[in-house]
Amino acid sequence: MRLTSPVSPRLPMSAFVLLTVMTALRILSRNRLRAGLTMLGIVIGVGAVIAMVSIGQGARAAVQAQVASMGTNVIVIMPGSTTVSGVRGGQGGAVTLTINDATELKKRSPLLSDTGWAKRDVMQIVNGNRNWNGPVNGVSPSYLTIRDWSFTSGGPFTEADMESAARVALIGQTTLENLFDPGEEAMGATIRIKNVPFQIVGVLAPKGQSAQGTDQDDVMFIPFTTGERKVFGSQFLGSVGALFASTDQSADLPEAVEHIRETLRARHRLGPDQADDFTIRTQVDIGKVQESTSQTLTVMLFAIASVSLLVGGIGIMNILLVSVTERTKEIGVRMAVGAKRIHILTQFLIEAMTLSLFGGLIGVIVGIVGAQLTTLIAGWPTMISAEAILTAFLFSLAVGLFFGLYPANKAARLNPIEALRYE
Amino acid sequence: MAPLIVCEDLWKIYRIGDVEVQALRGVNLTIERGEFVAIMGTSGSGKSTLMNLLGCLDQPSRGRYQLDGLDVSTAKPDLLADLRNRQIGFVFQNFNLIPRTSALENAQLPLFYRGGSIKEQRRQAAAALQRVGLAGREQHYPAQLSGGQQQRVAIARALVGAPSILFADEPTGNLDTVSSREIMDILEQLNRDDGITIILVTHEPDIAAYASRELVMKDGQIVQDVRRAPHLSGVT
Ligand SMILES: Nc1ncnc2c1ncn2[C@@H]1O[C@H](COP(=O)(O)OP(=O)(O)OP(=O)(O)O)[C@@H](O)[C@H]1O
Numbered sequence: 001m002r003l004t005s006p007v008s009p010r011l012p013m014s015a016f017v018l019l020t021v022m023t024a025l026r027i028l029s030r031n032r033l034r035a036g037l038t039m040l041g042i043v044i045g046v047g048a049v050i051a052m053v054s055i056g057q058g059a060r061a062a063v064q065a066q067v068a069s070m071g072t073n074v075i076v077i078m079p080g081s082t083t084v085s086g087v088r089g090g091q092g093g094a095v096t097l098t099i100n101d102a103t104e105l106k107k108r109s110p111l112l113s114d115t116g117w118a119k120r121d122v123m124q125i126v127n128g129n130r131n132w133n134g135p136v137n138g139v140s141p142s143y144l145t146i147r148d149w150s151f152t153s154g155g156p157f158t159e160a161d162m163e164s165a166a167r168v169a170l171i172g173q174t175t176l177e178n179l180f181d182p183g184e185e186a187m188g189a190t191i192r193i194k195n196v197p198f199q200i201v202g203v204l205a206p207k208g209q210s211a212q213g214t215d216q217d218d219v220m221f222i223p224f225t226t227g228e229r230k231v232f233g234s235q236f237l238g239s240v241g242a243l244f245a246s247t248d249q250s251a252d253l254p255e256a257v258e259h260i261r262e263t264l265r266a267r268h269r270l271g272p273d274q275a276d277d278f279t280i281r282t283q284v285d286i287g288k289v290q291e292s293t294s295q296t297l298t299v300m301l302f303a304i305a306s307v308s309l310l311v312g313g314i315g316i317m318n319i320l321l322v323s324v325t326e327r328t329k330e331i332g333v334r335m336a337v338g339a340k341r342i343h344i345l346t347q348f349l350i351e352a353m354t355l356s357l358f359g360g361l362i363g364v365i366v367g368i369v370g371a372q373l374t375t376l377i378a379g380w381p382t383m384i385s386a387e388a389i390l391t392a393f394l395f396s397l398a399v400g401l402f403f404g405l406y407p408a409n410k411a412a413r414l415n416p417i418e419a420l421r422y423e
Numbered sequence: 424m425a426p427l428i429v430c431e432d433l434w435k436i437y438r439i440g441d442v443e444v445q446a447l448r449g450v451n452l453t454i455e456r457g458e459f460v461a462i463m464g465t466s467g468s469g470k471s472t473l474m475n476l477l478g479c480l481d482q483p484s485r486g487r488y489q490l491d492g493l494d495v496s497t498a499k500p501d502l503l504a505d506l507r508n509r510q511i512g513f514v515f516q517n518f519n520l521i522p523r524t525s526a527l528e529n530a531q532l533p534l535f536y537r538g539g540s541i542k543e544q545r546r547q548a549a550a551a552l553q554r555v556g557l558a559g560r561e562q563h564y565p566a567q568l569s570g571g572q573q574q575r576v577a578i579a580r581a582l583v584g585a586p587s588i589l590f591a592d593e594p595t596g597n598l599d600t601v602s603s604r605e606i607m608d609i610l611e612q613l614n615r616d617d618g619i620t621i622i623l624v625t626h627e628p629d630i631a632a633y634a635s636r637e638l639v640m641k642d643g644q645i646v647q648d649v650r651r652a653p654h655l656s657g658v659t
């Protein structure tokens with residue numbers, strides 16, 4: 001006969017865990033409807049988590065792309081003041097910004113690496129027998145660098161073109177598609193704006209939608225001077241639609257904004273109790289709008305996710321308590337043949353986690369489909385990441401573990417004799 | 424070498440509300456290795472209570488119980504579980520198989536909690552089933568087996584871990600005479616060929632006749648303890 005040594009409660013072996021998982025699957029497949037209903041909360045919860053994360057990430061990615069399309073570390077200064085509600089007033093009325101402001105800013109603030117300016121108007125553009133009403137921007141060459149425009153062919157116009165008010169133009173993808181036949185060469189072609197002929201010297205690379213949802217590729221750039229003298233017909237020479245500036249470091253943006261504000265206020269002779277007659281915006285402000293909308297949705301989904309996971313967890317706990325009661329005798333038998341508390345505990349925890357993981361798996365599918373439907377129906381950008389799926393899985397696992405603990409512990413603490421006697 | 428089982432002044436007292444039931448009242452008992460013991464006595468005399476204590480399923484209210492030289496009267500639950508797993512096999516009146524689980528898996532259960540390779544566990548469980556004459560029934564569920572066959576699965580489960588003692592509480596209580604004989608023949612064989620100590624509770628004298636020692640209980644005490652020549656098949 002072997003001598004019995006007091007065995008310390010070892011962690012269950014992998015073979016034990018494997019067989020227990022298989023047993024759990026068998027037991028759950030016996031009660032498919034019950035298991036399915038129990039999992040529903042987890043399915044919805046995990047689905048919401050996935051949808052939440054992918055909408056959040058999609059929105060963030062979209063904002064990043066839009067900020068990037070704007071150019072890095074860009075400051076936009078527009079005429080007109082900002083009211084409390086954030087709406088600019090007085091725009092287009094008083095002429096408040098000029099080219100002189102831009103050159104002065106560059107001189108005064110060492111933080112600004114470059115300044116540029118632009119003025120825009122919607123014009124009729126004609127190519128042969130085709131025409132298109134689209135925005136035409138008269139810009140300084142520096143504007144193109146600040147806004148980070150690149151070219152699929154050709155290149156930007158130069159300072160010399162500015163000085164001579166050359167009739168050259170850069171064309172955006174949307175404008176090009178509307179003015180030229182597919183395959184027709186745009187480079188070097190001559191188009192007419194307000195009957196003034198312009199030669200196309202550059203085709204711009206596409207940028208997509210802006211943060212405000214406008215098509216940034218529906219555009220045409222001409223030298224500012226040419227626009228001012230030959231196309232727009234300004235009353236005040238030197239007045240601009242907007243000023244642009246950039247810094248080398250994004251950390252310098254807040255300070256640069258303050259410099260600009262002070263300089264412009266001084267130049268415009270604004271008293272201490274007068275509001276700014278211009279509005280300064282940076283990439284940070286532009287991201288905000290989009291983010292706040294997607295945040296509302298995220299908060300909503302977070303609420304749905306937490307409530308469903310809670311309800312799902314309670315469902316799992318409930319079904320496990322029923323299962324422990326139904327299988328009291330089985331627990332007694334297992335204990336009689338040598339199951340330790342840790343074995344019984346593990347068995348029911350594994351059952352709980354199998355339930356919640358299955359729920360999680362279905363939830364992931366529901367979440368992915370939900371996110372894609374969101375993109376399809378609402379046009380929200382979504383991004384499904386491995387990170388989101390992993391998070392959801394960990395969540396469902398944690399829910400199973402947490403809510404399984406009480407019933408599993410209840411089973412493990414049964415007295416073997418009482419469990420065996422249970423009818 | 425110490426005797427396998429030594430009980431000194433074993434008491435078991437149940438309390439239900441204000442009522443106190445003395446199920447065991449000072450049992451003294453020594454059982455040597457290889458004995459085949461039958462416990463008889465009227466209903467409620469404490470036979471099952473004693474079996475459960477000896478089988479480490481329960482613990483005494485008072486007194487000392489040494490199993491194989493180890494004092495288990497105050498042992499922790501996990502040590503008791505380990506003893507049940509390695510030293511002890513149980514056969515119950517109502518079989519107590521896990522429903523909707525194959526005969527093989529039922530027989531495998533003690534090894535499952537002992538650990539080790541699944542393949543080896545299966546092999547041993549199949550061997551145990553063969554031993555009790557159930558070769559070919561490995562994949563049957565309990566509900567697909569007769570009472571006698573179910574009890575044989577239970578015996579396979581009890582012997583699969585090569586225990587020192589096998590406890591059988593009225594193992595033939597739910598069976599007809601033919602099945603009872605088959606079960607008793609298996610137990611007798613395990614005692615004779617494998618030297619497994621067998622402790623059996625029964626109400627039937629012809630079942631008790633298989634044993635080499637007969638205890639009679641009354642009101643929670645052993646009132647009679649008789650050793651006799653081993654049973655010769657065909658007494659009935
Ligand atoms: N869990 C319990 N709670 C209260 N009293 C109990 C409990 N278990 C047993 N008893 C009491 O202890 C006494 C002995 O019971 P036990 O089951 O040991 O009798 P037994 O000899 O096995 O009877 P039977 O031949 O009917 O199986 C009985 O009076 C019974 O009512």
Ligand SMILES: [Mg+2]
Nearest residue numbers: 470471472592
């Ligand atoms: Mg009894």
